[in-house]
Amino acid sequence: MPVIEPADGHRYTTSGLGRALAVIDLLAERSPDMVGVSTVARELDLPKAVAHRILKELTANQFVTFDEGTRRYRLGSGALAVGLAALRAIDVQAVTNRHMRRLTEATGETATLSMRQGWVRVYTDQVLSPHEIRMSVTLGSRHSLLAGSSSKAILAALPDAEVAEYLAGHELVPLTAATITSVEQLWADLRQVREQGYAVSQGERQAGAASVAAAIRLASGEVYGSLSLCGPQNRFSPRLLAEYGDLVADAARQVSAELGYQPAATPAPAEPEQGDRRRVARRQAARSTTDQSESSSAEVVVSQK
Incomplete structure (x- = not known):
């Protein structure tokens, strides 16, 4: 069956159902922004009449909500009900365990899963290394968010305001000689975690142990x-720390995606609807002479920066 492949990279059949799913997916990606018919038609390479018909049908079934004032659409209560049902069907531990096994097979080291519970984390699963000398964790044990890669990965993924609130109410107590005990140093470490996508620990929580970790998010972004x-x-050289860190970060991204998380994309400029196009054209015409006269000086300024 023929397919369409819009700019977002997803592929859909040209059947009515395929087109409707493409529209729903586009509205989900643009949420919470509302989208007009022209944008849907352009992004999915559909005739405007077809896009309008699909949106009307989805609106009638409450999958989509239409705003009379703006003449734009967004996902409705029907889509929410389906989404919540899908979330209830997801077994986080089962999804994650598959990736943990792959990590252990690829590296020969123990993979662990921690779940955040308020201001602590709890080990909930592990896949043990096949080595005779290996790390293992106690499932169900609780740990602060201050020391170790699993903790720092969670802390770094929180908004700055939550991190500041946590640090204001919790003392940086050393667990080993390598534990970070300076608030300034911890903030610097968290910034690095955000930049590289994973956290690193060399003996911070447990002497003689090393680890790398990355945060997992739910569909809500939590x-x-x-x-x-x-x-x-002694098995985690600087080179392997970076290599394993990239592997863990990639696995965490895949797990988060399977749980429904979609990173916020840079919003595309909204296409002017028909009522706005004439005003845009007039403004562009009024600016054209000025733009031409300033173009050469603008180029000089850019080249000097």
């Missing part, structure tokens, strides 16, 4: 917990 690889510190 931080569920973290995924990690851990083992004896």
